[in-house]
Amino acid sequence: MSVNKKKKSLTLYPSKIGLQRREEILNMLTQGQTALPQNLMHDDLDRGFLDYIKQNYQIVSDGKPVPIIERIMTIQRWGEYTQNWQFSDSDGNIEIPFMAIIRNPEVNYGTHPVQHYNVPQNQSWYFSTVQNFENGVMGADVYQIPQPTPIDIKFDVALVCTKFRDLNALNGLILQNLNNMQSYQVVNGHYIPIYLDGVTDSSPINTIEGRRFYLQTYKFTMNGYLVDSTRFVKTPAINRALLFFETPNEGSQKVVNQVANLEITTVTFNADGTDKTFNVNENIGILITVKVNGLTQEQNTDYFFIGNTSKISFSDAPLERSIVSVTYIKNKNTTLIDPFGNILLVNKEYFVYSGGTPNFNIVNPIKAMITLDVNGLEETENIGYTITDTTTIQLTSPPVLNSKVAIIYIS
Amino acid sequence: MDNKLPITRLGKFFGQDDFDLQLRVGQEYLQGDLNMKLVLYRVDRQKTDTDDVYLETAGSDSIVFFPPVEFSGLVKIDPPKNETYKEGIIRYLEPGNINVSVYIKHLDELKIDIRYGDYLGYPESETRMRYYTVVNDGKVVSDNKHNMFGYKPYYRTIIGSFVQDVAFRGV
Numbered sequence: 001m002s003v004n005k006k007k008k009s010l011t012l013y014p015s016k017i018g019l020q021r022r023e024e025i026l027n028m029l030t031q032g033q034t035a036l037p038q039n040l041m042h043d044d045l046d047r048g049f050l051d052y053i054k055q056n057y058q059i060v061s062d063g064k065p066v067p068i069i070e071r072i073m074t075i076q077r078w079g080e081y082t083q084n085w086q087f088s089d090s091d092g093n094i095e096i097p098f099m100a101i102i103r104n105p106e107v108n109y110g111t112h113p114v115q116h117y118n119v120p121q122n123q124s125w126y127f128s129t130v131q132n133f134e135n136g137v138m139g140a141d142v143y144q145i146p147q148p149t150p151i152d153i154k155f156d157v158a159l160v161c162t163k164f165r166d167l168n169a170l171n172g173l174i175l176q177n178l179n180n181m182q183s184y185q186v187v188n189g190h191y192i193p194i195y196l197d198g199v200t201d202s203s204p205i206n207t208i209e210g211r212r213f214y215l216q217t218y219k220f221t222m223n224g225y226l227v228d229s230t231r232f233v234k235t236p237a238i239n240r241a242l243l244f245f246e247t248p249n250e251g252s253q254k255v256v257n258q259v260a261n262l263e264i265t266t267v268t269f270n271a272d273g274t275d276k277t278f279n280v281n282e283n284i285g286i287l288i289t290v291k292v293n294g295l296t297q298e299q300n301t302d303y304f305f306i307g308n309t310s311k312i313s314f315s316d317a318p319l320e321r322s323i324v325s326v327t328y329i330k331n332k333n334t335t336l337i338d339p340f341g342n343i344l345l346v347n348k349e350y351f352v353y354s355g356g357t358p359n360f361n362i363v364n365p366i367k368a369m370i371t372l373d374v375n376g377l378e379e380t381e382n383i384g385y386t387i388t389d390t391t392t393i394q395l396t397s398p399p400v401l402n403s404k405v406a407i408i409y410i411s
Numbered sequence: 412m413d414n415k416l417p418i419t420r421l422g423k424f425f426g427q428d429d430f431d432l433q434l435r436v437g438q439e440y441l442q443g444d445l446n447m448k449l450v451l452y453r454v455d456r457q458k459t460d461t462d463d464v465y466l467e468t469a470g471s472d473s474i475v476f477f478p479p480v481e482f483s484g485l486v487k488i489d490p491p492k493n494e495t496y497k498e499g500i501i502r503y504l505e506p507g508n509i510n511v512s513v514y515i516k517h518l519d520e521l522k523i524d525i526r527y528g529d530y531l532g533y534p535e536s537e538t539r540m541r542y543y544t545v546v547n548d549g550k551v552v553s554d555n556k557h558n559m560f561g562y563k564p565y566y567r568t569i570i571g572s573f574v575q576d577v578a579f580r581g582v
Contacts, residue, residue: 047464071466091550092527 035130036143038188039229042153046072046103048187049155049222052194053101056177057157059169061097066159066166068099096213097161099170103153110150112193112223122146124233144233148225154197157218167214171199174218185222193223252280260368260410261338264288266327273320277313284310285331286346288370288408289378292318296376296406327371336410344410346370351405358395364411365390371408374399418563425562433559434516441514442483449484449511450532451525452581453477479532479581480523484513484569486533509533509543511569515552518567525549530579531571542579543571 016024050070059066067087087095124144131140159170177183178196185192197219204210253268267280271292287305290297290312297303297314304313312326329336329346336344344367351360366387372379374395379385385395393407418427441447458475461468468474489507496503509531518524525531531543549557552564559565 043462043464050464072464092548 035128036145036229036232037127037190037227040148040188040190040225040227042107042151042226044188045151045153045192045222045224048185048192049103049153049194049220050101052183052185053099053157056183057099057170057173059099059166059173061161061163061166061169066097066099066161067094069094069101072101072103097159097163097166100158100160102156102158104155108152110152110223110225112150112225119147124231129237140237142235142237144235145227146231148227150223150225153222153224155220155222157220159214159216159218161214162212164214167216170216170218174199187224190225190227192225195221195223197221252278254280259370260344261340262329262336262344262368262410264327264370265330266325269324269326271318271320271322271324274317276315276317277311278324278326279311280326280328282310282330283308284326284328286329286336287312288327288329288346289325289373290327291323291325291378293322294378296371296373296378298376346408347411348406348408351407353399353401353403353405355398355401358398359388360393360395360405360407362391362393362407362409364409366393366409366411368410369393369407370410371406373406375403421560421562425560430559430562430565434514434565437565438483438514438517441485442517445483445485447483447486448481448534449486450581451480451482451523452530452532452579453480453523453526454529476530480521482513482521482523483517484511486511488533505575506541506573508546508573509541509569509571511571512566513569514566515564525567525569530574531569532581540581542574542576542581544574544579546570546572 050072054068054070058068087098089095124146127143127145129140129142131138133139159167161167174196181195183194185194199216199218201214201216203212203214203216205212205214252270255266255268257264257266265280265282267278269278284305285308287299290299290303290305292302299305302314304315305311312324318324336346338344345364347362347364349360349362369381369387372381372385372393374384379395381387383396385393388394395405399405453476455475455477459468460473460475487510489510491504491506493502493504495501511531513525525545525548527545527548529545529548531545533541533543535541547568547570549567549569552558552567555561557564557566557568
């Protein structure tokens with residue numbers, strides 16, 4: 001039993017980015033490729049049919065090409081082509097032979113079989129998804145177009161000539177070109193079928209006293225359709241949006257960091273000005289620091305903590321909107337063992353700076369630094385201090401005399 | 412340069428001098444006594460911008476005209492047409508065609524030609540100007556009617572069809 005193949009990802013975004021992507025878009029646009037079909041209306045189809053006749057049915061008479069009036073004749077009298085046409089005689093009449101194309105003014109609903117069944121209400125349908133990059137945000141647009149409206153346009157192609165050979169030449173061209181009953185013309189990128197309905201002869205050959213010429217008319221039907229670009233719909237599909245949320249000062253946030261394979265947890269509270277007790281909701285094995293607005297608090301003076309409990313109690317409630325952070329190692333006892341079986345110790349050592357080089361020698365070889373503060377203000381490693389060797393820590397700049405330096409580290 | 416062939420027919424009874432005399436008499440009658448004036452609006456087909464499928468302009472105001480020219484002609488207007496667009500509905504009443512007989516020499520003197528599709532203006536009253544489009548420019552004057560005693564042609568008959576103001580209202 002075969003497994004259904006599912007596409008696991010949608011390639012919404014182009015593989016090229018930056019300059020390469022811009023060049024790709026430029027090439028796409030300049031080569032006439034758009035994400036939408038080109039507009040196709042009556043005048044486009046008429047122009048397409050004129051081109052179709054000119055490209056396929058040019059015949060030669062007396063060694064010269066038979067002129068084709070490549071315009072659709074209309075009722076605007078002054079515009080009649082004969083006035084400016086190079087193949088007019090001194091009376092302004094077109095010289096024979098020539099070919100003319102007449103479009104029947106009426107255009108009926110199309111008879112193309114595949115277009116007989118329609119969904120009512122003229123709704124628009126999905127056509128393509130196009131990437132975009134607007135206001136610095138990459139996204140995509142969905143292009144929808146209405147169902148094209150089929151139309152039948154009927155044309156008469158008339159040949160007026162005085163030679164039977166000219167009739168034969170055009171007849172041969174048309175019937176051979178349409179020997180499979182249809183022909184195609186590309187109009188604005190659309191393949192439009194053209195059918196030959198028949199040929200009629202209106203030559204006044206029976207006229208005894210009048211002018212004599214041949215007039216044959218080939219009747220064509222173009223199975224076109226209308227694609228109106230003004231009815232295209234563009235809607236946003238997917239956009240990568242930047243959303244910002246402003247959260248109220250409620251609850252607590254918990255962050256866990258790995259130091260020397262130990263999980264050191266920091267829980268931050270937003271004080272409301274009344275609460276004295278802050279609960280981290282888990283047992284605190286080793287309490288490392290308690291800070292209020294970044295200032296390290298002193299145990300048994302500023303706050304109180306009972307081992308293996310989860311609460312910190314302040315003697316005075318921190319001010320409203322103060323940030324209270326409690327850093328600790330979650331453990332059932334004070335003996336720590338890393339994943340490799342090594343016993344770790346959390347050391348807290350306090351020094352008073354009495355002048356001179358601000359070097360502080362700690363008792364145990366340091367494996368990892370947890371925190372160092374001077375008078376309650378935490379310093380950053382390699383900025384405020386450096387670990388010169390496993391037992392010596394040097395402040396970057398000397399603090400004021402009698403400053404209290406607290407170093408908490410893992411050995 | 413076109414060849415010129417002298418007209419010598421009717422030479423014993425009629426010649427160029429007689430032809431010119433008759434023309435002067437006729438022009439004096441038409442332009443001096445009758446004094447029927449029309450305005451010719453010639454379409455500049457070179458400067459008028461048209462589309463490449465239908466050879467139509469975007470609107471009637473976008474047709475470019477040469478400066479209007481006043482000329483004299485013998486005017487005859489057909490009775491008004493009281494008709495409908497389609498079998499009994501939407502009636503319209505409008506002037507009949509205008510028939511203008513104009514001396515060929517007069518057109519040559521004015522250095523103008525009246526062509527199919529040009530417009531004619533004819534003042535019907537002090538306040539009303541009617542416009543017509545040329546539907547027959549009468550260029551072919553080979554018939555006896557337009558020949559003076561069979562000597563040679565001397566006038567053209569221009570036929571114009573009425574146009575509504577939306578199609579043309581002067582320039």
